[in-house]
Amino acid sequence: MSKIAVVGAGVMGSAIVASLIREKIFTPAEVIAVDVNCRKLSVLKKKFKIKTENSISDAATKVDVILLAVKPQSLESLCENFSTDKLVISILAGTRVAKLKQLTGSAKIVRVMPNTPAAVGCGISGWHASRQVAKNEKVLVRQILESFGEQAEFKNEKMLDAVTAISGSGPAYFFAFAEALEKAARKMGLGKNAAAFVGQTFFGAAKLADISEIPFAKLRENVTSKGGTTAAALAVFEKAGLTKIVEHATLAAKKRAEELANGK
Numbered sequence: 001m002s003k004i005a006v007v008g009a010g011v012m013g014s015a016i017v018a019s020l021i022r023e024k025i026f027t028p029a030e031v032i033a034v035d036v037n038c039r040k041l042s043v044l045k046k047k048f049k050i051k052t053e054n055s056i057s058d059a060a061t062k063v064d065v066i067l068l069a070v071k072p073q074s075l076e077s078l079c080e081n082f083s084t085d086k087l088v089i090s091i092l093a094g095t096r097v098a099k100l101k102q103l104t105g106s107a108k109i110v111r112v113m114p115n116t117p118a119a120v121g122c123g124i125s126g127w128h129a130s131r132q133v134a135k136n137e138k139v140l141v142r143q144i145l146e147s148f149g150e151q152a153e154f155k156n157e158k159m160l161d162a163v164t165a166i167s168g169s170g171p172a173y174f175f176a177f178a179e180a181l182e183k184a185a186r187k188m189g190l191g192k193n194a195a196a197f198v199g200q201t202f203f204g205a206a207k208l209a210d211i212s213e214i215p216f217a218k219l220r221e222n223v224t225s226k227g228g229t230t231a232a233a234l235a236v237f238e239k240a241g242l243t244k245i246v247e248h249a250t251l252a253a254k255k256r257a258e259e260l261a262n263g264k
């Protein structure tokens with residue numbers, strides 16, 4: 001059985017360790033968490049009974065897979081005096097395969113764009129693998145990514161900029177809309193109930209879409225009767241150009257993802 005080092009025990013790294021153990025992709029004995037922060041490591045060690053290391057070089061010799069979950073700006077210092085030929089999976093935003101190859105020394109790179117719902121096992125990850133990643137390694141990559149949600153492989157690395165703009169940043173779009181709806185609910189006098197009514201509406205709508213598998217347009221139609229309340233609200237969104245606004249916003253996110261990947 002493979003062993004994995006999760007490098008960076010922060011928000012995402014800790015969530016990934018939790019998913020790997022919960023879904024039994026690896027046993028605790030097969031997981032090493034690596035971080036410069038001993039306090040974060042001792043929390044993980046206590047909670048999941050995994051092994052820990054302070055140095056990526058020490059961990060790398062003991063595993064088959066290295067999963068990088070540090071901030072992109074920490075990558076260069078992390079990889080100083082480090083080189084490996086192991087499979088490297090990176091979740092670093094905007095860090096291209098070419099750069100990961102150059103800094104880690106490995107030709108076997110999988111670049112992943114996950115999102116924060118991964119923390120509750122409901123993420124979605126887009127990923128791209130360098131051509132040196134073998135078929136059996138891709139099977140393991142899918143198992144790892146599916147431990148915290150859904151996944152899809154993209155043959156063209158550039159598609160990860162689009163994935164970033166849709167699902168990477170996407171949770172924030174929903175939170176922004178929820179925030180606006182909560183403010184509107186307060187103005188209508190819902191007071192302390194506002195957040196619960198908005199939150200449960202989002203949760204219920206998402207669950208309905210997920211379980212029913214009905215297309216979004218049809219689900220919207222199902223709540224909208226002619227001349228009714230929903231139609232009145234949707235007409236306001238339509239007049240304000242909601243579809244165009246979303247298109248422009250996601251294009252801005254995609255452009256920024258491209259700029260960041262080009263070091264701007």
Ligand SMILES: NC(=O)c1ccc[n+]([C@@H]2O[C@H](COP(=O)([O-])OP(=O)(O)OC[C@H]3O[C@@H](n4cnc5c(N)ncnc54)[C@H](OP(=O)(O)O)[C@@H]3O)[C@@H](O)[C@H]2O)c1
Pocket residue numbers: 007008009010011012013034035036037040054056069070071072074077078091092093094113114115116168
């Ligand atoms: N959070 C998101 O929404 C999200 C979504 C998709 C992708 N990502 C990507 O996920 C990655 C991790 O994000 P995060 O929010 O989990 O970051 P985070 O909470 O800051 O975690 C990064 C961890 O890495 C540690 N670290 C820094 N330098 C290190 C080194 N040289 N060796 C070992 N550990 C080191 C940090 O320690 P210190 O705190 O002591 O510096 C920290 O514990 C980022 O690259 C981000 O682009 C994040």
